Amino acid sequence: MFQRLQVRFVILFIAIASLVMMLAGIIYWEYQLQLQHVTAPQYLQIIKIILSASVLILLALSAWVIYHSLFKPLHDLNVVAKRLGENQLDEPIQVEGPQEMRILSQRLNEVRTRLLANQTELNQWHNTLEQRVTQRTAELEKLNEISREISSRLDVQQVLNSVTEKARTLLGGEVASLCLVDTNQHWLKLQSLSGPQHAIVGDTMPAHADFAVTVLQGEQAMTCGVSSCNGGCRMLSDEYRTSHLAAPLRVGDRIIGALCVGSPAQNQFQVESANMLTKLASVAAIALENARLFAQAERHATLEERRRVAAEMHDGLGQTLSYLGLMTDQVVNFLSDGKDGAALERLKKTRETIGKATSDVRRAINSLMDETPANKDLWTRLHDTAEEIASGHNLKLVWLSDNDSVPDVSAQTAEQIHTITREALINVARHANAKQVKLHVGRDDKNYFVIIADDGVGFNTSQPAPNGHFGLQIMQARAKHIGGEINYQSKQGSGTQVTLTWKIEKDN
Template sequence: MIEDNYAVYRVGAGPLWENPAFNFNPSHLKIGSEGITGRVAASGAMVYLPDVREDPGYVEMQGSKTLSEVTVPIKVKDKVIGVLDAQSERVNAFDDTDLVVLQSLADQTAVAIENARLYRQAKQLAVVEERNRLARELHDSVTQALYGITLHAEAAFRQLDVRNIPLANEQLAELRSTAQEALREMRLLIFELRPSVVEMQGLVPALRARLEAVEERAGMNVEINVDENLELSDRIQDGLYRIAQEALNNALKHAKANEIILNLTGTMSRITMEIMDNGVGFKPEEAVEGGGLGLDGIIERAELLNGELTLDSWPGRGTTIRIEVPYE
């Protein structure tokens, strides 16, 4: 791999690497001036040495008996990020077919490395976006709730000063309701700030942990029915958890629900997740058009999983969110 101004040996396979007398020495070759690897890293072009003894710039590695060598650049967007090197203890060991295969392997390696880089970058961006979202939630919900608590407390004191007990009791009741709402919001935010249970334990434990830490502590009746033997890819687990998280947030914050049912089942080809609440409901068309209730995020995540999403809701009769996802 290319690191700073050097081509650094990172991984190898084959009889040479199984030889106890062999080691990566030298393990760093200066780009442009040391060995075939350094030359290829600088030029970005394949080099084939049918007999390495005829190349004055060849650098022999300790313990190797290499007689022929092919080095192919690993490039992303015309930038060399590494090299793929094949060696043999025979002279003229590689033919044209071998060169084509090695170039293909180098190209596939480049795609894999770039995909891994983009995945890491996407995860980093997702962390930043999540932090920004939590900051907005903190400002929009908890901060406003605390402001409301202060106003109700001041109003109650004013009524007590004039001995108007009934009105003071009304203000105190409002204060208690607002404080309970703030407590629910804080529990939700604190849970979301914890390390991802999905990554550490998997989807089902993560769903149970969320329901126990947030919904049950908020006084909601919770029922969870899951197939414990589902084997899901990390991508599907993360996507389904994020969809469940958004649906549960809606039930907690907007639906005024006191009952949640979550079902997670699987067949030979598909996984199905259902989240049902007995809240106030909504008109799906209006909510989708308005981009409210976090539905944009749910729809986007369902599409990324190639899933089929169904929203069943109506004012006064609760909400069911159902997603079917194909196995990977």
């Protein structure tokens, strides 16, 4: 402001001085004219020169004033506009000039200040967003890893314990609990706990309690506290109900329970935590259902195995014992009649029958052993089993093998494959009324495979398979356990083909 006043004062001073000098010159030369020191023409010429000089001085002053009051401020504003356009917002905007220019400069500076504030806020938001995206990605990767781990377990209690442990660590809680609804839908019963035992003050809750109804009928996890969500989960102590989450466990439209995570810290869980627990609860519900179905399939498999052993004992050992009883009676009769030679012949046959029965019992016992023969690869085991079943049921065996593709699998996987193949071969022997069975083992680009095909009566695949169709479901469950699948192709009167496939492991 002081500089602007100085400039204006100088301009005014020069203009006044020019006018004074012009007037002084005119007066001086007019005085000389009166003294007749100059002639009239000379006087006029001098006056012209003085006026011309004064006009030039005033024009120069006007040009200088116009430049500094108009052109220079406009140039400065143009520079400022370029700086704003290039997003250079750190330097304040201050343009000297007339009041209008100064007001415009102030407005532009206010715009710069707002833009700078918005830019700073945007950068902060961007950095925060990057952090949240990174955190979210890490959480999703962790959730995916946890999902794979939970889904790989087929024991119900292992799944329960794994879910609570992973929920507590993933969400940073102090305690996690999982409750299941009883068969009558009357109670929620605690099934698994991860955290201190004193965090739990009860192991049951009425399913019709306000909190239970709210959680079980909801679609998402709820963020609760002691004074919200109808008091929260009453199974948790007051300390751990300070901040806790509760999510429903659903399988389709069926509610099976609830998953809770608690912490003594205030506001421990945010919206992201609730969303994460919702996803984890969905994975947990599916894993629990799979484990339950597998346990059911295992129970039925055990029952089927017992029935198979009972049938084999009835058809084999039972009939052998009856035959031995008959032979013994004949020996007694022959001895009573004095036919020692015939009695001796019967005793020899009896001894042969006992030897065969002993071999059958040993073979049956070996087939029930869990251990896999250490000196046999999987294809060899399947071939031996197929030969045993085929020879015992008057079946012609056609064996096809890709000798260079023997899979290197774990003992558990090999046992499941062997059990599935054996069950399929037994089904052919018992129910297919076949004369020939073909067993083809090998691999393609992505999978190993075992194909069991017969020339028997077949069945309608759109209807449950006859004679123990539950065995097919058990075989499917076993295949799923090793990450494989079973496909059936059958037509009445044209035989049946069962194909088991499983993925080739990367190490292979």
